[in-house]
Amino acid sequence: MKLWHSFVKELVLASRSFYFYIELFMAFIFLFLLLFVIPEQFNSKSDEYVYWDMPEAGRDLLAEQALDADENGVAETVALEYNGESVSATLYSTETQNIYVLGDRETAVNLADEERAFAAIVHMDDVGEVTYTYYLQGYETERLRNTYRVFHNEDTDILADAFDNQDVRSLETEHVLLTDRENVIPSFLTFNGSLMGLFIIASYIFLDKKEGVIKAYAVTASSVWQYLMSKMGIIMLTSTVTSLLIVIPVMGLQPNYLLMLVFLLATGFAASALGLVLTSYYDNIQQAFGMLYVLIIALMLPNVAYFIPSWNPTWITFIPTYPMLEGFKEILLTNSNVSYVLLASSGFLVAGIALFLFANVRFKKTLTI
Known part of the structure; x- marks a missing residue:
């Protein structure tokens, strides 16, 4: 008591x-x-800036593929504020990424260098050979770097088949995430x-x-x-x-x-x-x-x-x-x-x-x- x-x-x-x-x-x-x-859910989409350095036919083909992956199937023209100026870009939005297609190489490089953004240049030469240049920031994991190497050194059809044939088993089907x-x-x-x-x-x-x-x-x-x-x-x-x-x-x-x-x-x-x-x-x-x-x-x-x-x-x-x-x-x-x-x-x-x-x-x- x-x-x-x-x-x-x-x-x-x-x-x-x-x-x-x-x-x-x-x-x-x-x-x-x-x-x-x-x-309720944070926006976890990453912003990526890309320049397609290729002939018009190549750009049209990539734009068609980007539209297929877009959530709404519609490309959006947006204005990016950069160095006090407005830069026009085409936005393709997927479940995980906001992909901004820029009009010139210099803007993509400067965004990576000065704004610490993820940028890439997709280049096609005269014989149709495509190469990729990524501008990384140094904090990317080794796993991500290796993924880029594998992705561009292996046929994408082979990779797609490997992903589709991968056996995935759910150990717990009733698990509910927060x-x-x-x-x-x-x-x-x-x-x-x-x-x-x-x-x-x-x-x-x-x-x-x-x-x-x-x-x-x-x-x-x-x-x-x-x-x-x-x-x-x-x-x-x-x-x-x-x-x-x-x-x-x-x-x-x-x-x-x-x-x-x-x-x-x-x-x-x-x-x-x-x-x-x-x-x-x-x-x-x-x-x-x-x-x-x-x-x-x-x-x-x-x-x-x-x-x-x-x-x-x-x-x-x-x-x-x-x-x-x-x-x-x-x-x-x-x-x-x-x-x-x-x-x-x-x-x-x-x-x-x-x-x-x-x-x-x-x-x-x-x-x-």
Whole structure:
């Protein structure tokens, strides 16, 4: 009962503090971005600039092929702004590319050189031999470079037959992917639950240290662990509520909310326990700012790997926010990997208990210092 009364008291105090409303404000910001700023699907089309250096008959043939590949079957004349001037180009739009056919070689080369655009020159000599010159930017992968070499050193009919005869088997036919908007939610939940929780509990503790609340426990019958647990309870409650506020309007009934609740509580417990350990070594937030900053930056690194799958070094998987991101993503899917989420929840719970016990010992020592 003492723990419950302590929790209720801390909840009342927290509701009157500035930090409590920061969490709510951030949740509404995330929700606004999801509903009104982030599109359902990002436009992933690449812009390519091409000059057809060949006789008129060759251009007509390529234009005919480009029209067949165009989504609407219609070529569009557009004006490109370049060096303060308007340059006319013909646009062919496919599912993955916006191909701008330019009127001269110089414009294509300058766009590649000055605007860092992808450009190509298709040249046909007097005997009908076609060659391709690509202007790359240096960041292209070796796989893409090799693809160009293979494509232009092998008969296209042979390549087409090889693609058509390739045996492709679906290992899971009922797998449903998240939209680009939904795919951003795990990152928001990780930030809201772990990084914000870490910062907010640190702010609460440092405020109490400044007002002498923690020192007062040395002459009271209340236990330090009850005080710490009530603080963690506030963080877990607010992070759970704000996380649901972010997810429900966007995802509806699709996620497994029972599984989400378990995961939110486990990750919130671990994050707030880590915050307690951090605050046990400093007297105020000014002293802890450097360490808090470094810790938050380190915890944000898995977000880079999450949005750029090609960069996924092994060491980054050991950062706690990495399994958080994967866990939230699994929960949002209709066919969630329940065993992974429960295993990750157990790991965060064990880590949180260990950190909490250590923080309790540390705070008891500070009472006599």
